[in-house]
Each structure stands twice: as structure tokens, then as C-alpha cells.
Amino acid sequence: MADKQHLYLVDGSAYIFRAYHRLPPLTNPEGTPVGAVYGYTTMLWKLAEDLDKADGPTHLAVVLDKSSKSFRNEIYDQYKANRPAPPEDLVPQFPLIRHATRAFSLPLIEEPDVEADDMIASYARTAARQGWDVTIVSSDKDLMQLIGTSEQGGTIDMLDTMKSARIGPEEVREKFGVPPELVGDVLALMGDSVDNIPGIFGVGPKTASKLIQDHGSLTAALDSATDMKKSKLKERLLEHRGDAELSRVLVTLKEDCPLPIAIEDMKIATIPPEPLTAFLSEHGFTSLMRRLEGGNGGPGPSTQLHPAKPQNEGEGHAPQGNRQPLPDMPDVDRSAYECVQSVEALDAWIERSFKARLVAVDTETSALDAMQAELVGISLAVGPNEACYIPLTHYTSDAGGDDMFAQRPEQIPLATALEKLKPLLESDAVLKVGQNIKYDLNVLARHDIAIAPIDDTMIVSFALDAGRSQDGIGGGHGMDELAQRHLGHTCLTFKEMCGTGKKAIPFGQVPLDRATEYAAEDADVTLRLYRHLKPRLAVEGGTRVYERVDRPLIPVVAGMERHGIRVDRDRLVGLSERFATEIARLEGEIHEIAGQEFAVGSPKQLGEILFEKMGYKGGKRGKSGQYSTDQSVLEKLDAQGAPIATKVLEWRQLAKLKSTYTDALQQAINPNTGRVHTSYSLTGAQTGRLSSTDPNLQNIPIRTEIGREIRQAFVAEPGNVLLAADYSQIELRLAAHMANVEPLREAFAAGEDIHNRTAREMFGEVDRDTRARAKTINFAILYGISRWGLAGRLGIEAEEAQDLIDTYFARFPGIQRYIVSTLETVRERGYSETLFGRKTWFPRINSKNQAERQGSERAAINAPIQGTSADIIKRAMARMGPALADAGLQPGAPDGVRMLLQVHDELVFELPEGLVDDAKPVIEQVMAEAATPAVELTVPLGIDIGTGLSWDDAH
Template sequence: MEPKQHLYLVDGSAYIFRAYHRLPPLTDPEGTPVGAVYGYTTMLWKLADDLHKADGPTHLAVILDASGKSFRNEIYEDYKANRPPPPEDLKPQFPLVRDATRAFSLPCIEEMGYEADDLIASYARAAALQGWNVTIVSSDKDLMQLVGTCEQGGGKIDMLDTMKNQRIDIPEVVEKFGVPPEKVGDVLALMGDSVDNVPGVFGVGPKTATKLIQDYGDLESALAAAPEMKKSKLQERLIEQAEQARLSKVLVTLKEDCALPMALDELKLDAIPPDPLAAFLGKHGFTSLLKRLDGGRGSPERATQLHPAKPVTAGAAPGEGAARQPLPEMPPVDYAAYECVQTVEALERWITRAHAAHLLAVDTETSALDAMRADLTGVSLALGPNDACYIPLGHGGSDMFAEKPEQVPLDTAIALLKPLLEDDAVLKIGQNIKYDLNVLARYGIAVSPIDDTMIESFCLDAGRSIDGIGGGHGMDELSERHFGHKPMAFKDVCGTGKKAIPFGEVPLDKATQYAAEDADVTWRLHAVLKPRLAEEGGMRIYERVDRPLIPVVAQMERHGIKVDRERLAHLSGEFAEAIGALEGEIHAVAGQEFTIGSPKQLGEILFDKLGYKGGKKGKSGQYSTDQSVLERLAVEGAPVANKVLEWRQLSKLRSTYTEALQAAINPDTRRVHTSYSLVGAQTGRLSSTDPNLQNIPVRTEIGRQIRECFVAESGNVLLAADYSQIELRLAAHMADVPSLKEAFANGEDIHARTATEMFGTVDRDTRGRAKTINFAILYGISRWGLAGRLGVEADEAQAMIDRYFERFPGIQKYIVHTLEQVRERGYSETLFGRKTWFPRINSKNGAERQGSERAAINAPIQGTSADIIKRAMARMGPALANAGLGHVRMLLQVHDELVFELPEGDVAAASPVIERVMAEAAQPAVTLDVPLGVEIGSGLSWGAAH
């Protein structure tokens, strides 16, 4: 009797992306990116070895997605419309992956019009009908619909997740979905899939979908039962979106009757001819694998016996160093090696070399720091250590009679550089490249694809100091930290004070040294930092959250937002009057005039003259008068403390907003263009400067008045989309608090629920207190801080904190567990893998340690919130464009809120798109136990949109 045939179907597309994200960027001898190809090759090699040691297959094929749309796009035009394009350095690797498969002499199957999943399904069913066993090498949830035994042929289908080394059979499918494989499609149809843009039923997550199918048996039965269900949002959505759910079922159902491009018998495994594999490995510089192949003892008997290496000559196993390409030598910086490019011929030579290298560090020199007003002075390029140049474009004195050095005309240089900087096959590396994107965009250049060494460093070392050097992410600090090299300072070439000169007037020899060094150091930093992302788990947050956001934020900065100058001036005058009145009141209580803004004088008034207790002097010998001190004094009955706090707030708002915003209006665009920093907040939140738009009070009347000054252009409106209580929702998920999760799932007033749990009753006072406590606890607030916010004694505040933990023990467990982890590892982590380091978490200094503890408690929650809104921002443009709303502009991001400008007539069409993108932003990387609520409003001003 012949042995039972066993077909293995490898989901090759999944292998490619896994390989790309696991390994550092590598290039072959011709300069082509091959990191994913190397990873794919080693993964295929390992699979073959593992299968040979186990119950190896008799037949095997690798299935890939063909480029182009599938038949599902004819059914639903927006199918997979939200999928971002593959990374630019991955695109040229797709054909090489096919070459790698054929080098193993394995069938490589793809078919236009069908997805790999459909081909896998068709081969699996065809084989099972003939009584073959089938193993699908994948962890794709869609393919789990196929698992089980074929009733007609008797063949059995299971799956193999090679990442977890786990077989997936019927019990594993039931464990994951709560239903057997044949019902998985019903669950998927209800919950939808944001990655493939399968709509599902809005607001129905995995748990709800599973329960519906468990209760009613299948999708059609659940939809039929909807009218009789208890009145709720779920009932409404099932009724209203029934056809959408049916469409989704069609989209997620695998096609099992595709014509098979190769007959089953043609997939039989035979011995591997070593020559094609050796030629492929040698061509692409995979020397460790080539040595492993050469170290074998004759040709393998079958394709899964891939030349086991002799013990003495064995190279590094995949995943244990074989993929590490040695870093290039980093010689000391040699300023004499840099070239000043002053002719078209020299520029064309550098451009030709850059195209061949496929990787280029680039930096711009400008006439000003404001990217929206700066003129381009020059561009520097680097192709390796000391292999750098500077291209002067705007040098010479500002006087029209001043002698100008020889340089390539600006228009000519732009025309030559544009194809290079926009070439998909050349990766452009920058340090804070967002600035360069904005400068070059004003000259018609859309730089892409990009990497940013500043962001790479932030994803690795946020909050961490290394070897005694601070934890900043500026180029100079990174250079000193990683290379021990201190780059030339701007003041060294341009001077300081009254003697300072514009960069365009710096002599070219000095300018070349300074500018080319920037590109050189940036290239070196990328060579060190990018591999670390793969090794230290930073690639996920870099590629899925931060890097895609860079061009999005750059575009937001270029859009800017209009402000009403007259209204600002009027409001500034009102603030000045109120500030003057408060000064008079404070001086009257003090019994003398003094400088309220002087901490030294204020401390002496509060503690020496007025005699308030608890004053503490620092090393400088003066009393502390920070906000926590003033809040404590206010609770203890010092009315002057409240007046000083109010004075400080008004003074800050006047200087930061009503005055600064007027000065910030761009004379050309007549709009304000803030600058966002992607590394400004340790938790990953964006920060903004020039002007800072992040600290406008959110819920106060004063904050509303300032927001009224941000207005839409004539014919347009502003639309504000705000996550509702996102940090509380994340806390409910991350701390696993059933009562809070239930409240959010049911759309309850979360603060009312907390008031009931805390105080036994709900009224305006208890709800307000509950709201304060809900947010304060997540920030690790002290008894003094909570007492100040609630206007109660410290002991009473502590009692409230204790009662909160009694009612919500999961929150306390989360805090304890988080602190234990951070003390042990040194860092916290968001749901998306963003690390924030806390080097002082174990400090013997109590104040330092407690400050780190408070920050560590909140960092995973606030950081996850930041990651989610970043993902929403990156997806927003494509989603709006696919909906025919590409003209809608995203202008601002302020904490949990996004602000858009659009024609008033498009609000109804744009709102659901924006809401969906924001609500589903965590998926598919993270599935939350609570829904993300989004509140949307619109109006002629930002204030009116709330």
C-alpha cells in the first residue's frame, strides 16, 4: 500500500513580510536591497530542514500573491483600498523572492485575478478530495476556514505556524474564534477587517461577533433575529448594515474552485539540484548559506534535506547571526575627503553614483530655521563614510555687487536632483528629514522613500542615556554617543551675535566641511541604528507607526491653519486687563508690590511675610513655588495661591498664544504653520513649537476663546474629531477591568459608573469628582495633587484613592505589575511595542524615583493612545482619497484630536470616513476589548467645532 500523500502549501507572501520586518536592511554586491530575500531564503531553508526531521511532505508548493487586483475588487471596489503600499526598499525584492523559490527547485505558483489564499484553498480542497493530507504553512486567520477533514475524500487539512512552531487544528481554531472552522467566515463577516477593508458591521468586535454566531448559529440567522433583539446600538447596526455584513461574507469566503495552474502530481518533491541554489546564493552574496550548502555531504535525497552541515564547518544557523551583514568600517571623519560640487558634470556624476548605491543620506542648508520661509542655500549628499559632498546653490553676499562663487544654477540643480530624490529605488536617509521634505517640497520635489535617523534613535532609546551621554536624539548628540565624534557647530562657521553671518555667506571650503559632515554622520548613524531596530524589537513601532507619519506631518505643517488676527489682538487686550487686575489683588493681599513672576520674590512673600507653612528651599536657597506647592497652599486656605495660579495661566496664554500667534502668521500664506516634533515627548506623543498648540486649555472658557481665533477659509469649515476618553478605555483594556469594559461596551457614562462605584450615588458633584479621579489615578497622582484638584484635605484624598483601588482592583494590579516590570527591565512598553526608558526608576533619590514611577504608570497608556492616533493619521489620507475626498486637509493634531478643513458640503461624507479610520486605527496589530469612541463636530472656527 502506498504511503499517504501529504501536500504542504507555503503561504509565501506571509514569509516575505515576516522576513522583511525581522531582519536589518542588507544589500547584495550590486547594491540591490536583499534583506527580505535573505530572510525568506533562510526561513524556507529552516522549514525544509524541520520537515525533513519530522513527517516530511511528499508534495510541496510555495503560493504567492500575483500583483494586481483580484475578483473581489469587482464585487467591492474598495476592497484592500486602505492597505499602504509596501515599503520602498521591499518592492525590488519581490521578483528576487520568486528567484529564490525557483533556486530551491520548488514550484512557485501565482495567478492573476486570484489571491494566494484562494489558490491555497483550491489546492487544499482538491488534494483532500483525493484523500491526501494537507498542511498549510501559515497563521493567516482567513485560512483557518479550511481546517478539518474532507467528508468526501477523507483527506485532512491543518495549518502550521512556523513562528510559534504550532500546529493549528480544529481545537486551536475553536480556541481562537470560539466557533468551528466552518463558522469562521461568519465571525469574520461580522467583525470585518480593517487591513483588507472588509466593512463588517461597524462597532462589532471579535467577542461580539463570536457570541452572535454561538447564539444564532450563522450570519443569516443572526441577521434574521436582529429585529427581535433587545433595543440597542448593536440591534440598530445589525439591521441597518445587514447587506454590508452579507457583502463581507462574500469577501472573506475563500474561492475553492480555482483552476490549478499546476497539477497536483507536478508538486512532487524530488532531490534538489545544488547548482541553481549555489548560483543564487553566490550572486546575492549570501556567503554563510553558501558555506552551509558547500559543507554538505553529497546531494540530498529529497528537497527537504538541504545539505546538513558538518559539525566542524557549520555556519551560523538562521536567526543566530547569519543574517547580520558586517557594518562598514567607520573611519574617522576626514574633512579633506569631502567634495564641493560646483559644476553640472560633477553633480551628474554624484547622481549616477547615488542611483547605483540605492541608499543616500541627504541634508539641506537654508537661510532660516522656518521651513516655510527658508530659501535653499545648498544640498549635501553622502554615500558612505567620508564619501560625501556639498552642492552650493545660494552662496554669495547679499549685496547684488558681491562676488558669487561658481555654483550650479538653482533651477538646473533642482531639475537634476528631483528624479533622484523621488526615485522609488533609492532610499533617502535624513536626520529630522521632515524639515528637508518641507523645504524641498516648496521647490517641487516630493522626496520618497525615506528613513530618519532621529526617529530610529527615538524608537530605540526614548528616555535612555547611554555611556553617560544624554538621551537626546539630535545629530550632534547621537554622533558623540555612537562614534565619539563631535561635529562642527553652526556657530563655528557662521559666528554668533552681531558678527553672525548667513550660511550663504560662509566660504565654500568651510561650508563644504560643515554641510557634507552632516550628511556623512547621518549615513553612519543609519548604518548603526537601522540594524538595531531589527535586533532590539524597534522595527515594529518604527515601520507601523512612526516612519509612515513623517510625510503626513510634513504635509500638515505645509497646510497650516488660518487665524483671525483682529480677534487675537482683541483677546490679548482682554487678557492684559485681567492680568493687571489680578496683580493688584495679589499685591493688596501681600501688602506690597513685588514681581509675581519671580519665584524668589513670590516665595519670600508666601512663606516669610505671610507665614504660610510648608515652605521648602532648594539648593539655590530659594523657596519652591511650583504648581504643586501653590495647589497645596490653596487647599490649606491661602486664597493668594489661587490668584497666582490664575495670573500664571493668563500670562502664559497671552504670551504663548494671543501675542505669539499674531507674530507667527506667514506673510505669504497668511496662515500659521506650527512645527511638530515626533521625538518631543518621551511617550511618543507629538509636540509642537513655533507656535506651541498643544497646551491650549481643553475644557475652559479661556481655551474656547483662543480656539475661536482659529478659523476656516471662506467657503470652508473646520471639522474636529476627538477620541472620547481614549486613555480610560485603554486603561480598562490593559488593566482588564470588567466593570469598566462593560460600561464602555454598553456606551454608558463612564464617570457616572465610577461615581456609583465610589460614592454610591450620581449627581453633578460626585460625577465631577469621579471624572477627576479617573484621570488622576492614571497619572500616578499624589494625595496632595488630588486634594488640590478636588479642594479637599489630603487625608480625604488618600481615602478616595484607596476606595478607587478597592472598587477597581485591576487598576491597582496594573500599576503594581507595570512598576515591577519597569524596575526589572528599565523600560515600559505600549501595546504596539514602543519602549520608554526610565533610568532613574531605582534611584535612591526619593523625588527622582517617585517622578519616574508616576511617569512609568502612565507611559504605556498614554503611549498607546499616541500610537493609535498616529496610525489613524497615517491612514487618513488614503482613506479620504478612496472616498473621493482627497481635497480634505488634515491641519492639526492636538493630543487626542484631529482638525480638518473642508468645504461645508463635504462634512456629511467625510465624517463617517474619519470616524471609521480613527475607530479602527489599532487594528489589526492590536485588538482592543473596548470600542474607541470618536466625537465629531464642525463649524467656522475650531471653537465652534467643539
């Protein structure tokens, strides 16, 4: 225990809401919601684990809000008036959270008519004046006013447990631009919409910060307004001075509240197990029970967390499925990890790995780009706490770089270590498990090591829980988040190892003892996650999509990333120069229309020009007081005949294409290969579609002339051509099959133009206009579009749009039945499912919030169709290599057929021109039959194939 007294003050209210929004809805055996309770309990547990650490607490208390009123409501009756009531399923958890705190035998402070922030401020100042160090466990910006050092030497800092980040004076200055003692002045100017603190309308964080930086205080900043040149800011400062001064009082923390518990009485020792055991048992927190028993006790009580059920039809959250209990595992012990610095030690670990038949593998590198990163070390794990780190290229250098004077710690030579590891990593007898193992595959492939067979915890998690997070998006599959969610463990972070900003060091310079803790923990946690997640696949129905779609794709996508695609740098340079000229011309025309020069890229300035100076109607201000000038706003003005809106839309498109593609692609060319190597995420879209980053090649416009010009810069190597194979209208074909729409099935079977067929059914005739409208309707209906959305796309009134929707459903009743059936199923089960069993979760499908509910409904209608489409093209990609090999087309070889890109429904290949005739039928057959035998479709899958010297030519 540290000699100096260190008080931790936990902002319990912040913990509660962060826990509620972080975890899925769960209930205890009695059916009471406990998702927030569980998250809150694990957070307290993490703090308890730090008790014996040097920077851990000697004294600790949890502070909660007891009342909704305080002295601030007497000063300003609108204080916090806009705060919504807490969610219904959170309300019954508040008393349970108090019970959880008492179960840890921790002091709980909650005073009537006193806000938790004020109690925290009073305790923090009192302790600091006594020379104590104080850590406030919170990320609340209001509490940052307290950070600093007292005259008696006591320090106050903050700990954001979600980011594992300490917040001191420098971090405050980085966030607000001012020291902690001036944060209140900045807050007074900018206000707070959550607490309904008025501030000064139109003054945002940056302006508020600059005013306080320039003038040193709120009063001085307000006084300076009289000498300012005429401007909106001057008017606002003068007109709303009273609001700012009131806000300064409201944001000031009360630091002299009576203290109900003396800080000396907050001393903590070992947590008594009895009350905690009873609490955990009562609520079915079995994994925490096992941790309390040391990880080696019995299986614990038979109770466990149960999936939450909808409270009433159309209310609350969707059910969350069958969450399985954790297998028995000891807590993470970083001191047990071994740093392997000799060949003998490496041989021993390789032998252990062969005997285990399963080893978790992770690489440490010098950069995020797998195609350029240097290998720094490799970690292995064969069991919980049985992990090692093998440093390979670590060094220390006073010069801060890997120079000739660098000192290298004892480590096995890179070539020797890889030569010994290669048989293990390539052995069919040992399963290699990774977290995002695609990255490790690419790093080690550059050293002539082909890792196989493999499993990936990130992909397993995605197959189980896509979309399951509380915000309803398909994220949350990174190792740190999975460890926190499933293991209740907080991993060391890269920032903790290497620092940030100018003082950051490369991982190769991290001392070996610290590097071992970090790197071996990654392998250890990956293995633990595998033991927890992999058994769930069979129990929860995820095995089929994981084994038949996702896992086979990992090495395929890794290979595509390594192949990359050639781009014509000269063409890109020419396009960038031309775009720059066009952008400058458009800027001049926009300024001429506006009658003055302004920053076209500034939404604030553009909004003032459009709606104040030029007087266009329909301007709407956001919470910041700034006019919205997004795409939809400008398109409406364009439709009304506003020439400036037309020009700004053109300017934005060119500026985006220039920065995102023609400029960025030049920077993305790998100097070693001369090609661009995009990175594909297998978990980036919750429906299962691949997403592309660094650079993103999936958002290049397809149908515009400018988009085609950019695609012309993607070229084949001399003597080769590019081949583009595209599924034709695959989502409409799948809709016809899944909704059993006979007219559409007949049309596809006959090879009829589906939009012509829809136009004939809808409007009785087919011409250019009716076909275009039919095409819009076909796709819009599958995305669950509303009448207002369809009206906007077609430029008609909402009533007419509703008539079209009604007519569509009358002509194709199967589509309406599919939509109704899908929504009923998702509301009941909480997830949609593709034809291959891929689940996409929609936690907000039964939300009382109309926007949340309708957004989930629209996504749920399309998810089975779009997800099935994604599954089919993934199956085609995984089968392509073996099929090409059987045809003697040497897949992946420089003189064979290489699959380079996957963009939406399209695959792009590079191959010698002489192989085109042989490759076309193989590629077409693989794509056409990709669904079989798992799924027999009642409509044919059409594939369009083209070739050319550029990507554009291949279309």
C-alpha cells in the same frame, strides 16, 4: 605640529562624571560596570585625534583627584561636607579609568591631599610663565579664574568638549560679567552649594556680579555696605562678611604646588597601540578596537559590551538592552568631501546615488523655519567619506548681506540643480535617508520636490532608545549627540561655521571649503548612523513600531505643517488688548491688598510680600534663599482663603496666555501664507506623543472660557469649516483593555458614562460631586498617583485618599494587577512597551534614590497606556490620506479635506462645507479602526466629531 608649545591639562574628574551621566550603564564581559570608562576613553580618543592639528596639544597630561581632603578642609571643616558618595556602580570604575589613561600612554597626575584644580592651576601658571599656551579641558567655573595671557606671552584658555566650545576672557566676562581675575570675588559672594562654600546667603550670581562690577573687588564691595540704604542686601553683606572672606580663601586656587612631573616630560607623540589594544580588548570596546585598526581590519575580538544587570533586586540601574557593535567604517575624513560646482560633477553624483540605491540627504538653509527658510545648499552621501556638498545660493558681501554688490562663488544655478536632483529625490528606486528629514521634506516641497521613499535616523533612534538617556527623559536623538554616542565622533558645529552674536554670519556666507566640510559631514554621519541603527531595529524589536507607526507618519506631519491654520489677527489683537487691561486691573488690586507696589512677576518680591510682610504660613526657601511661589504654593494659599494668591493666580494665567498665545500667535503668522505653521516633533515626548513648537498649539486651555476664546481665533478660510475629531476617553478605554477590567469594558461596550460607573462602584451613588471625584480618581490612578497626590487633588487627608485608592483597587482589581505587573516587568527589563511594541526606557527604575525611583515608577505605569494612545492616533493620521482619497475627498488639495492639527487625542481638519457629510464617516471609521489589524481591542474606540467656523465652534 605647531612650533609653539601647547600644554593640554585634562580635568579627568570632570570627564569621569560627565561620562557617567552621559552614557547608559554598560558592563564588560566580566560583568564590571564600564559605562563611565567607555565614555572617558572616547573623550580621550577625541583629544588624541587632535594631536596633529595646529591648535592641538604638543604636551598633555590628565589630572585626577586622589584624596577627598585638602588644605581647605583644615581651614573650613564643612568644605564639601554635603557632597554625596559617588554612585555604587561608579566606584569600581575609578581604577579602570586610571588604567585607561595609562593605556593611552599619557601622563597621569594625582597627588595626595591636593585637589586636581590646584594641580591644574600650578601647571598652567608654570607653563604660561615659560611662554607656553595652555588649554584646560574642563568647564569648571573655578578654573575660569586662570584664563588670560601671561607677561611672557603664554595664554591660558579652556575647552568644553561637551559643547565643543573654547572659553577665553570674553566668554568668562559673558558668563560672570567680570574678567577672569575677578571671578574668584564673584564666587566668594555667591558661594557654592556643591562644595559647601558658604558665600553670602541670598546673594545670587547676578547680584554678586553687579557688586563686583560696581566696586571692583570683594573687599570694596563689602566695604560699600555701610553706605547702602537699608535693605536685605545691606544686612546680609554686613552680617556675613566673614563668610564671604572665608569663601574667597576657599575658592582661590593654589598655584605653587610641587610639580611631580616636569612639563617638558609631558611631550606626546604617536600613541603606542599595544597597551591600548590590550585595554580595549579586555573591556570589550570593539568599536574602538576597529578604529584603532584603521577601520579596515578584521572584526576584532568577539567580546563586546553587554547590557548592565541590576546589582540586586530594587537596586542600581535597569538593564539597557542588546547594544549592537558598529559595522566596520573608516574614521570621518572631511578632506575627502567634494564641493560640487559644475553640472558635470552633479551628474556624476546623481549617477553614483542611483547606483548605490541609498543616499543620505541634508539641506542647508538660511533659517530654522522650514516654511520661510531659503535653500542655501544640498549635501549627499553614498558611503563613509563618500559625500559632497552642492552650494546653490552662497555669496560674499562686504555689506554683510545678500545685496546687489554681493559676490557669488562658482555654483550651479538653483533651478538647474533642482531640476537635475528632482528625479533622484523622487525616485522609488533610491532610498533617501535623513536626520530629521521632515525638515528637508518641507524645504524641498516649496521647490516642488516630493522626497520619497525615506528613512530617518532620528526616528529610528527614538524607536530604539526613547528615555534611555541617564536623566530618564526622552531626549538625545540629535545628530551631534548620536554621532558622539554611537560613532565616537564630534561633528563640526553651526557656531564654528557661522559664529555667534553680532559677528555671526548666515550660512550662505561661509567659505565653500568650510561649508563643504560641515554640510557633507552631516550627510556622511547620517549615513553612518543609519548603517549602525537600522539593523538594530530587527534585533531589538523596534521594526514593528518604526515601520507601522513612525515612518509612515513623517510625510503626513510634514504636510500638516505646510498646510498650517488660519488665525484671525483682529481677534487676537482684541484679546491682547483686553488681557492687558485685565492684567493692569489685577496688578492694581494685588498692590492694594499688599499695601504697596511691587513687581508681581518677580517670585522673589512676591515671596517677601506673602511670607514676610503679610505673614502667611508655609513659606519655604529654596537653595538660593528665595521663597517658592510656584503654582502649588499659591493654590494652597488660595485654598486657605488668601485673596492675594487668588489674584496672582489669575494674573499669571492671563499674562501667560497673552505672551504665549495672543501676542505670540500674531508674530507667528507667516507673511507668505497668512497662516500659522506649527512644528511637530516626533521625538519630543518619550511615550511617543507628538509635541508642538513654534508656536506650541497643544497647551491652550481646553475647558476654561479664556482658552475657548483663544481657540475662536483659529478659523477656517471663507467657504470652509473646521472639523474636530476627538477620541473619547481613549486612555481609560485602553486601560480597561490592557488591564482586562471587566466592569469598565462592559460600561464602554454599553456606551455608559465611565465616570458615572466608577462613582457607583466607589461611592454607591452618582451625583455631581461623586462623578467629579470618580473622574479625578480614574485618571489619577493611571498616572500612578500617591495618596498624598490624590489628597491634594481632592482636598482631603492622605488617609482618606488611601482609603479611596484601596476601594478603587477592590472594585477594579485588574487595575492593581496591571500596575504591579507593569512595574515588575519594567524593573526586570528596563523598559515598558505599548501594544504596538514601542519601548520606553526607565534607567532609574531601580535607583536607590527614592525620588528618582518613584518618579520612574509613576511614568512607567502610564507609559504603556499613553504610548498606545499615541500610537493609535498616529496610525489614524497615516491612514487618513489614503482613506479620504478612496472616498474622492482630495486629501491635501485646496478644495479637498486637509488635516491641519494634532492636539493630544484630537485631529483638526479644514474642508469645504459641502464635503462635511461625506468626510465625517470616513474620518470616524479610520480613527475607530486605527488599531486593527495589528491589535484587536476588547473595547470600542469612541470618537466625537464637531464642525464650525472656528476651532472652538467645532467642539
